[in-house]
Amino acid sequence: MARMSVRETRGGTVRIRPRHTASGPGRRTDTARARRRQETLAGYLFIGPATVLFIVFLGGPLLAALIFSFTDWQLLGPIHFVGLSNFRSLFSAQVLQIFGNTFYFTFGSIVLHIVPGFCLAALVVRLRSKTLKYIIQTMYVAPFLLGYASAALLWEYMLNPSFGPVPYYLHKIGLTLPFAGLLNSPAWAMPTLLGVDEWATFGFLFLVLVAGIQQIPEELYEAASLDGAGPLRQMFRITIPLSAPTIFYAIIVNFILAFQIFTPMYIMTNGGPLGRTESMVQYIYQQAFQSFQIGTASALAVASFIIIALLTVVQFTLGVRLVRRATGYSEAGR
Amino acid sequence: MTRNLAAKAVKAAVITIVLLVGLLGLAPLYWMIVTSFETSSEALNSPPDWFPHHLTVANFRLALDSAPLVQMFLNSLEVTSIIVVGSLVIASAAAYGFTRIRPRGSRVLFAILLGGIMIPAQVAVVPIFVVMRDLHLINQLASVYLPALINVVVIFLLCQYIISIPRELDEAASIDGAGHFTIWFRIIFPLSRPALIAAAVFIGQTYWNDFFWPSVFLSTPSRMTLPVGLVELQSQTGGGESVTVIFAAIVMVVLPVTVLLLCCQRYLVRGISLASGR
Numbered sequence: 001m002a003r004m005s006v007r008e009t010r011g012g013t014v015r016i017r018p019r020h021t022a023s024g025p026g027r028r029t030d031t032a033r034a035r036r037r038q039e040t041l042a043g044y045l046f047i048g049p050a051t052v053l054f055i056v057f058l059g060g061p062l063l064a065a066l067i068f069s070f071t072d073w074q075l076l077g078p079i080h081f082v083g084l085s086n087f088r089s090l091f092s093a094q095v096l097q098i099f100g101n102t103f104y105f106t107f108g109s110i111v112l113h114i115v116p117g118f119c120l121a122a123l124v125v126r127l128r129s130k131t132l133k134y135i136i137q138t139m140y141v142a143p144f145l146l147g148y149a150s151a152a153l154l155w156e157y158m159l160n161p162s163f164g165p166v167p168y169y170l171h172k173i174g175l176t177l178p179f180a181g182l183l184n185s186p187a188w189a190m191p192t193l194l195g196v197d198e199w200a201t202f203g204f205l206f207l208v209l210v211a212g213i214q215q216i217p218e219e220l221y222e223a224a225s226l227d228g229a230g231p232l233r234q235m236f237r238i239t240i241p242l243s244a245p246t247i248f249y250a251i252i253v254n255f256i257l258a259f260q261i262f263t264p265m266y267i268m269t270n271g272g273p274l275g276r277t278e279s280m281v282q283y284i285y286q287q288a289f290q291s292f293q294i295g296t297a298s299a300l301a302v303a304s305f306i307i308i309a310l311l312t313v314v315q316f317t318l319g320v321r322l323v324r325r326a327t328g329y330s331e332a333g334r
Numbered sequence: 335m336t337r338n339l340a341a342k343a344v345k346a347a348v349i350t351i352v353l354l355v356g357l358l359g360l361a362p363l364y365w366m367i368v369t370s371f372e373t374s375s376e377a378l379n380s381p382p383d384w385f386p387h388h389l390t391v392a393n394f395r396l397a398l399d400s401a402p403l404v405q406m407f408l409n410s411l412e413v414t415s416i417i418v419v420g421s422l423v424i425a426s427a428a429a430y431g432f433t434r435i436r437p438r439g440s441r442v443l444f445a446i447l448l449g450g451i452m453i454p455a456q457v458a459v460v461p462i463f464v465v466m467r468d469l470h471l472i473n474q475l476a477s478v479y480l481p482a483l484i485n486v487v488v489i490f491l492l493c494q495y496i497i498s499i500p501r502e503l504d505e506a507a508s509i510d511g512a513g514h515f516t517i518w519f520r521i522i523f524p525l526s527r528p529a530l531i532a533a534a535v536f537i538g539q540t541y542w543n544d545f546f547w548p549s550v551f552l553s554t555p556s557r558m559t560l561p562v563g564l565v566e567l568q569s570q571t572g573g574g575e576s577v578t579v580i581f582a583a584i585v586m587v588v589l590p591v592t593v594l595l596l597c598c599q600r601y602l603v604r605g606i607s608l609a610s611g612r
Contacts (some may be wrong), residue, residue, distance in 0.1 A: 009358055011388055015602065039437060042434065042435055043435035043440060044431070044436075044438025045431075045434060046427045046430050047431035047432030050447070053424065053484035054486070056465070057480070057481040057484055058450040059446070059461050060458065060461065060484070060485060061459075061461035061465075062457055064460075065458070065461055066458050068461070075464070097435060106609050120352065123352065134351055136353065136356060138572070138599065139357070139359060139360060140356055140359065141599055142359075142363065142561075142592065143359060143360075143362065143363070145539065145592045145595040145596055145599075146543075146586065147545075147561055148545060148561075149545045149560075149564060149565060150564060150588050153361075153568060153580055154362055157369075157577045160577075162380065165365060165381075165382040168380055187584050204353070207599070207606055211606040211610065212607065214603070215607070216608070224483075228425060231341060231345075242552055249610045254477065256454070260455065263545045263546070267565055268547070284460075285546075285550065288463070289463070289550060296462055300478050301454075301456050304454060304457065305453065305457045307451075308454055323489050
């Protein structure tokens with residue numbers, strides 16, 4: 001608005017007038033309207049590429065997946081609508097087990113990442129020595145930056161029952177391990193994958209928490225020290241309440257990542273043994289691109305979208321409320 | 335006084351434990367490097383070797399012969415750089431439009447776009463696969479980078495950042511006769527450099543290591559990016575003997591980039607804090 005009135009004065013007058021006096025009757029209104037139209041056009045030229053890509057690669061596919069989920073399409077040949085039968089098949093024992101696996105993995109991953117991640121981040125942020133801080137951060141982030149595919153390959157050999165170091169040392173300290181290896185044991189496969197996930201992605205959640213805890217103003221700690229509050233008291237009175245929004249953000253990020261877990265299952269166990277490590281995204285992948293059951297794959301994909309959307313909204317609203325209660329700040333829930 | 339000392343001792347003990355656990359976490363990487371220089375019979379030894387007996391580089395040659403690793407590296411580089419540059423330019427332009435021009439209807443559009451954050455990859459992948467098939471782009475790098483050019487999170491964080499750039503700068507340029515394109519390209523784009531660098535490191539890291547999309551779309555080894563290419567290499571060499579070759583490949587083509595990314599971890603933290611909206 002302000003810019004428009006400035007431009008209009010450029011022609012003759014030197015004074016900068018507010019817009020309502022500049023756009024008088026007649027020709028001037030026309031030029032103002034033309035200019036506004038031009039602005040709209042320019043605006044959409046800037047927003048356009050992102051919008052087109054959004055329609056082609058996000059919004060459109062979401063609608064298409066919704067439509068596919070009511071059909072029995074097999075990627076080639078005709079499309080028949082089959083009503084809700086794909087969604088009914090989501091209640092089969094196999095798919096229910098897959099949901100169970102996925103929730104188990106997600107819950108385990110969140111607990112194993114957020115609790116130690118928060119403790120470590122709280123420690124690292126408050127370290128006085130920059131070098132020590134950098135060394136610790138680098139150590140814990142390196143596995144994450146190696147990438148999940150390489151990490152999964154590395155751990156497949158680490159866990160190899162005949163020459164892998166992990167079974168060797170676990171045996172050394174007196175643990176009896178399944179003969180066929182941890183990854184081939186129905187009881188141990190999923191906990192083992194959780195361990196691999198801990199190694200491969202801990203660094204990321206740790207950085208998320210570090211990024212948040214860093215924002216807590218240093219003066220609060222100084223004031224607390226002057227008042228004689230020890231490190232434990234500072235932890236419970238400052239760090240934990242003030243990083244509540246960060247923790248909630250980290251939990252949501254962790255939830256979204258773990259709920260869509262694919263790589264370690266695909267590389268290390270292929271869903272086995274006995275389907276104990278089959279994850280939702282892996283099943284979608286297999287249904288869509290190996291069995292070409294587009295309908296079933298889409299139904300599960302849509303269901304997963306609904307679960308993610310619902311839980312994100314619930315976590316967010318719940319999070320905002322809890323954070324408000326914990327901190328007493330209304331704007332802390334940002 | 336004693337209490338202070340006790341607190342210091344506890345702190346030192348905690349830091350020692352943290353460092354030891356960190357070293358334990360690096361042990362697999364160290365074992366991988368050692369094993370990649372061993373002969374395959376040595377690598378299958380139990381107990382595992384922590385120091386190589388005879389250094390050999392045969393594994394590296396074998397890895398290069400078994401898979402087009404250099405081509406895969408270049409593919410990864412191509413995909414990642416197109417995604418980083420393309421998605422940032424597109425996101426920056428969109429963010430300029432949303433925050434500075436704000437054409438009629440753009441608020442609703444922005445809300446719809448933000449909703450896209452919740453659309454997970456597994457939902458979009460099947461319809462996109464159909465589109466790519468019809469465009470004959472399956473097994474082409476384009477099928478991996480095109481869908482990644484729209485990054486809603488980055489649009490959101492650039493909007494946040496651009497709002498903090500004083501509008502007087504645009505107005506001054508406007509008086510000098512600059513149009514929107516010039517203002518965006520000459521003022522907003524350079525001034526949002528801190529956010530752009532942070533986002534670039536973050537996006538680069540994500541797509542360099544991405545496994546899901548390439549595993550859906552790429553099937554020929556010479557067209558693969560590194561993460562899928564390494565898994566392909568494993569399925570070709572097979573068995574316990576493959577360990578030295580796979581490790582050699584990872585040490586040769588993955589580890590250098592990991593070290594490079596470690597040097598950029600400062601930007602990674604900044605990218606994350608921008609993305610979390612603070």
